Amino acid sequence: MIPGVTLDHYLLLSSALFSIGLFGVLTRRNAVGVLMGLELMLNAVNLNLVAFNGLLHRSALGGQMLTLFTITIAAAEATVGLALVVSLFRARRSVRVDEADLLKG
């Protein structure tokens, strides 16, 4: 417990982090930048979960467990996403998301 720091501080911090990540996902032109924005958003959610666990539900571990599982799933997501980026670069010589229109009729 930190004196003067309440749950609201952590929630405010993580919503700022989430909004910044959302901005990155919406505006980045290359696929790796979009993935980095996604990682920021996932981290904001994880910070929220650990803050709820540490400041509200101190006798259980649900928040920390869910954070561990989210970290694992985010690692899996990053692996597959970056493999797709490499594969896209091989096929089109470009990683710009606005140029990846193979499925457009």
Place this chain on the structure above:
Amino acid sequence: MSFLTILFYGVSALMVFTAVRTVTAVHVFRSALYLAATLSLVAVQYLLLGAEFVAVVQLLVYVGAVIVLIIFAVMLTAQLGDERISQTNRLALPAALGCGAAFYGLSWALSSTDWSKVTPAAADPALQGASGNLQAVGLSLLSTYVYPFEMVGLLLFTALVGAVLIARKDLDAPKAAK
């Protein structure tokens, strides 16, 4: 103000700064380094919240593995390092306004909620007698959360096989072309 309070505010301010630089840096490689800094600062926040194991996992998995993967992707796709192409699309201003509105809405929602009315979760019987965060997490992973733990291992294995399959060089090239 105590030392921990100053540390919290310092880490938070630095975190917002590095996160903003992550999404605005022109060079993608620099952006990845700022992302590494942001993720390390999140690990410091976990430490301040008393979640030591999660902090270590954050450093190992995110800063150690995911950042290395991202930097590998930047290196493998040469175009990413080119500074001359614009890194943002035309919708940067509407997106900034939308994200500002999202932040405003979130902060309004969380400040108008009375968190003291939430009933704390019941104590987990599996954690009786656990001393410290590390032991509690270990006990919890192998008792209450053992099925999700095994499932997430299976998912990670599937994702690794899938990633190798997707990134393989001759995925659909005809054999005669070799």
